[in-house]
Amino acid sequence: MNFNVAVIPGDGIGPEIVREAQKVLDAVGTKFGHVFNYTEVDMGGVSIDKHGVPLTDEALATAQKSDAVLLGAVGGVVGKDSWYELPPNLRPEAGLLAIRKGLNLFANLRPAYLYKELKGACPLKEEVADAGFDMIIVRELTGGLYFGERKTEEVDGVLTATDTLTYNENEIRRIAKKAFEIAMKRRKNVISVDKSNVLDSSRLWDKVVNEVAKDYPEVTLTHMLVDNCAMQLVKDPAQFDVVVTENMFGDILSDEASMITGSIGMLSSASLREDKFGLYEPSHGAAPDIAGQNKANPIATILSAAMMLRYSFDLDKEADAVEKAVEKVLEDNIRTVDIMSDGMTLVGCKEMGDEIVNRL
Numbered sequence: 001m002n003f004n005v006a007v008i009p010g011d012g013i014g015p016e017i018v019r020e021a022q023k024v025l026d027a028v029g030t031k032f033g034h035v036f037n038y039t040e041v042d043m044g045g046v047s048i049d050k051h052g053v054p055l056t057d058e059a060l061a062t063a064q065k066s067d068a069v070l071l072g073a074v075g076g077v078v079g080k081d082s083w084y085e086l087p088p089n090l091r092p093e094a095g096l097l098a099i100r101k102g103l104n105l106f107a108n109l110r111p112a113y114l115y116k117e118l119k120g121a122c123p124l125k126e127e128v129a130d131a132g133f134d135m136i137i138v139r140e141l142t143g144g145l146y147f148g149e150r151k152t153e154e155v156d157g158v159l160t161a162t163d164t165l166t167y168n169e170n171e172i173r174r175i176a177k178k179a180f181e182i183a184m185k186r187r188k189n190v191i192s193v194d195k196s197n198v199l200d201s202s203r204l205w206d207k208v209v210n211e212v213a214k215d216y217p218e219v220t221l222t223h224m225l226v227d228n229c230a231m232q233l234v235k236d237p238a239q240f241d242v243v244v245t246e247n248m249f250g251d252i253l254s255d256e257a258s259m260i261t262g263s264i265g266m267l268s269s270a271s272l273r274e275d276k277f278g279l280y281e282p283s284h285g286a287a288p289d290i291a292g293q294n295k296a297n298p299i300a301t302i303l304s305a306a307m308m309l310r311y312s313f314d315l316d317k318e319a320d321a322v323e324k325a326v327e328k329v330l331e332d333n334i335r336t337v338d339i340m341s342d343g344m345t346l347v348g349c350k351e352m353g354d355e356i357v358n359r360l
């Protein structure tokens with residue numbers, strides 16, 4: 001079959017990791033008889049430099065017309081890059097928010113799984129790493145603080161900044177449903193994470209999640225406060241199956257979840273809506289500190305491409321093959337520097353891509 005993929009390399013390590021994911025997709029195409037047609041789209045800093053804005057209307061339209069989007073990362077050195085002085089709505093990251101909102105990608109799935117080969121790279125206590133874990137964070141992606149009204153103004157001569165966190169019940173209901181549907185195909189356990197001891201938005205979150213839960217009697221639902229969740233993730237990650245949470249909490253908890261898998265370079269993601277369309281990107285950023293050095297771990301992006309095969313193209317066999325190839329590479333003790341430990345073979349970003357292709 002033929003598939004049209006919009007490819008957004010973005011900034012920093014983006015072009016390097018996306019190149020490896022495309023290489024893997026092309027190898028899947030050769031092996032299984034598919035053709036992936038790519039259209040490159042500018043977004044982030046690279047778009048600001050070329051077009052003056054982080055995402056042009058044409059770029060959004062190209063993404064919209066495709067069957068799925070593959071994205072690297074956007075952004076520069078935090079607080080220091082040439083885009084830093086721009087207002088928030090014109091910075092590289094604004095392009096990412098605009099594409100998520102513009103394509104209505106409200107459900108961000110971030111699976112965190114500890115490969116047994118990476119126990120050595122896991123910073124948790126040995127017995128916790130030995131127990132392993134396999135969770136998926138279902139992060140609401142088009143609401144909350146990221147999309148609320150914001151302003152900076154002088155109030156009585158004092159500079160004052162405001163961000164607002166708003167959710168309506170429909171936004172909560174659709175992400176809750178997504179989480180329960182996913183749980184039905186897994187271990188039937190949902191932990192809803194919020195701050196309902198303080199926030200109104202979390203109180204509404206709780207109420208709506210409880211209503212949705214009634215349609216899924218087989219699924220066990222627990223509510224957990226976000227501060228406790230941050231702690232439980234390092235104490236006993238095996239307790240988590242599906243975690244559903246709002247946008248900002250999901251952002252923070254998924255970086256934490258990524259590190260206990262060994263490295264943020266391992267954490268893939270899919271941003272979905274109700275139909276088959278999706279945007280696939282690693283959970284990490286543009287990593288400007290290692291950009292252009294062939295050091296980045298491309299596995300998160302390659303596993304995101306596997307999610308694309310599974311969720312947008314219904315190519316389960318092909319997705320399995322990519323995931324198996326990643327596992328095989330780890331079994332064969334091949335590592336990028338972020339997951340390196342004693343006795344392993346160190347490779348660069350490009351070589352990691354090659355090794356995965358060789359094992360497909």
Ligand code: NAD
Pocket residue numbers: 072073074075076077078093096264265281282283284285286287288289290295296297298300338
């Ligand atoms: P980051 O995720 O880019 O990097 C954090 C640390 O993890 C760095 O030391 C980096 O070298 C390392 N790292 C990240 N990905 C890696 C990989 N694949 N292999 C090996 N090491 C990896 O986060 P940051 O430094 O806070 O942000 C840098 C820029 O990226 C900022 O401009 C930020 O806004 C942006 N950002 C973009 C996205 C995105 O596009 N989805 C996500 C997060 C951050």
Ligand code: IPM
Pocket residue numbers: 075093096097251283284285
């Ligand atoms: C992520 C990133 C983005 C987010 C930033 C770059 C806007 O951190 O995808 O996790 O906060 O969603």
Ligand code: MN
Pocket residue numbers: 251252255283
């Ligand atoms: Mn993040």
